Amino acid sequence: MTINYADRIFWLRVGFGVVSGAISDILFGSDYVSGILLAVIVYLVTFYLVKALWGKKMKPEEQRKLYTTGLGSFALLFLFFWIFLFTLGVHSLHL
Secondary structure (H helix, E strand, C coil): CCCCHHHHHHHHHHHHHHHHHHHHHHHHCCCHHHHHHHHHHHHHHHHHHHHHHHCCCCCHHHCCHHHHCCHHHHHHHHHHHHHHHHHHCHHHCCC
């Protein structure tokens, strides 16, 4: 049985997209420059995390997937949760 690293990378980035969207709302609210910068930093962290965990175990022709797998889902879930939580007013609750 072979391990499908693309599935693991995808779900890791989906989770990080949700978490970074929530953190962006709580920390930055409507400051979109800081929120998007946080998303870019988190995505780069996931790239290096994936590269460290599974990069050497992947076949050379699959190395390109380290960059692109889960990118769209990460971006859309980040935006969705940031906008959704901002609409609910979570950033103004002062947890």
